[in-house]
Structure formats: C-alpha cells, structure tokens
Amino acid sequence: MARTQDLVRRSELLAGVVDYIADRGLAGLSLRPVADYLDTSSRMLIHYFGTKEAMLVAALETQRPVVSAMFADIDDVDLLRERLWEAWEANSEGSSSRSTRVVLQVLAEAGIQGGPFLEYAQSATADIVRELAGSLRAIDPSHTDPESVATILVSGVRGLLVDRLVTGDHDRVDRSARMLIERTLPSGPDDEARETG
The missing domain is CATH 1.10.357 (Tetracycline Repressor; domain 2)
Incomplete structure (x- = not known):
C-alpha cells in the first residue's frame, strides 16, 4: 500500500513542480523555494527524485504529449x-x-x-x-x-x-x-x- 501512496505523492509533486515553473520560471530555480511552494522539504524532494535536475526532467516528462x-x-x-x-x-x-x-x-x-x-x-x-x-x-x-x-x-x-x-x-x-x-x-x-x- 505504501508503494501506491508513494507513486501518488510523486505524481502530485511533479504536477506542483510544473505549476511552480509556469508561475515563477526556471531562472535561478533551487530546491528550497520549490519545496516551500509544494509544502514539503528539500530533503523529501531529494528522496523522491535524487537531484533537482532529475526532478525537473521528470516533471517535464509528465508534460510531453504522446x-x-x-x-x-x-x-x-x-x-x-x-x-x-x-x-x-x-x-x-x-x-x-x-x-x-x-x-x-x-x-x-x-x-x-x-x-x-x-x-x-x-x-x-x-x-x-x-x-x-x-x-x-x-x-x-x-x-x-x-x-x-x-x-x-x-x-x-x-x-x-x-x-x-x-x-x-x-x-x-x-x-x-x-x-x-x-x-x-x-x-x-x-x-x-x-x-x-
């Protein structure tokens, strides 16, 4: 059950990252303001994605049309x-x-x-x-x-x-x-x- 919750939370975080970039842009983006925007911590983002770059690429993949x-x-x-x-x-x-x-x-x-x-x-x-x-x-x-x-x-x-x-x-x-x-x-x-x- 925890695995399904992790995937749901990951999807929610990625959607929030997309919203953050749309609202505030990519310039100078760092984990702390993104974490604040998502009401989580930098440590939690690293847990889910590893690096800021990996998080951003994962968020972009959710926007890629088929x-x-x-x-x-x-x-x-x-x-x-x-x-x-x-x-x-x-x-x-x-x-x-x-x-x-x-x-x-x-x-x-x-x-x-x-x-x-x-x-x-x-x-x-x-x-x-x-x-x-x-x-x-x-x-x-x-x-x-x-x-x-x-x-x-x-x-x-x-x-x-x-x-x-x-x-x-x-x-x-x-x-x-x-x-x-x-x-x-x-x-x-x-x-x-x-x-x-």
Whole structure:
C-alpha cells in the first residue's frame, strides 16, 4: 500500500513542480523555494527524485504529449491541418497552455551549454518531427522532403507560441499560425480542385 501512496505523492509533486515553473520560471530555480511552494522539504524532494535536475526532467516528462497518437490516423492533408490547428488552440490558450510556458522555458535553457535539458529537448523535438514527417509520407509517399516541412511547422509554431506569450497579441499570432499551417502543408485533392476549377 505504501508503494501506491508513494507513486501518488510523486505524481502530485511533479504536477506542483510544473505549476511552480509556469508561475515563477526556471531562472535561478533551487530546491528550497520549490519545496516551500509544494509544502514539503528539500530533503523529501531529494528522496523522491535524487537531484533537482532529475526532478525537473521528470516533471517535464509528465508534460510531453504522446505525438504518435496525435498523428496516428491521419491519411489526408485536410485532417492534418485540422489536427495541427487543434494542437495550436490547446497549446496557446487551452488546458495545455501552462505546460507550453514550461516547455518553452526548457527549450531556451536547452541551448545553454552543459545544461540539464539538452537531451530532453533533442528527444522531444525529434519525436514530433519524425511523427509529423511520417504523416506527410502517409498522405503523399512521393513527398521529397517531409522532414524539412515538419521542421518548418514545429519550429514555426514554437516561435509563434513565444510571440503570443510575450506580446499578448492573440489575434495577430493566431492568424499567423493559421497561415503557417495552411501554406506550409502541401495541397490536398480538394485544394487542387479549387485551384483548377
């Protein structure tokens, strides 16, 4: 029974760590203020996670979407556009927006040499680019460079999320996200029919 309680408490602590980062940021983060925020002790955090870095990476893993599920059933470019727009809405203002703030901070920190988040950021980026490129191949097996298209979409969306967060100009950035998705993806049969009709 104690083991189940430990896992529940660990999950609660990780959710609290995500909230802390979303509210207060990663800069200068140390165990004591996180422990105070979570109404626990630094010693207890070390008991559960070992190190501050391990705690942060574990918290990030709880925020990582299952990208294979996001793109699993897509065989049509219009459905892919729709799925990407749904992801944009969720990450920009839906229930995932707090996680987005955390992930964007981590990606910025990953650029610091010797930082603890590089491996996480590389793996998360590789996962979503691979899955999105796989959807593009499923839609059009003759696609010449689906990885580059996927990279433009992933990096473009991340940049726009930063813009939206920093400027608060939701209308402009939402229009830009829609344009990025619409214009970067290849034309589907319906698009081609409209263009020639």
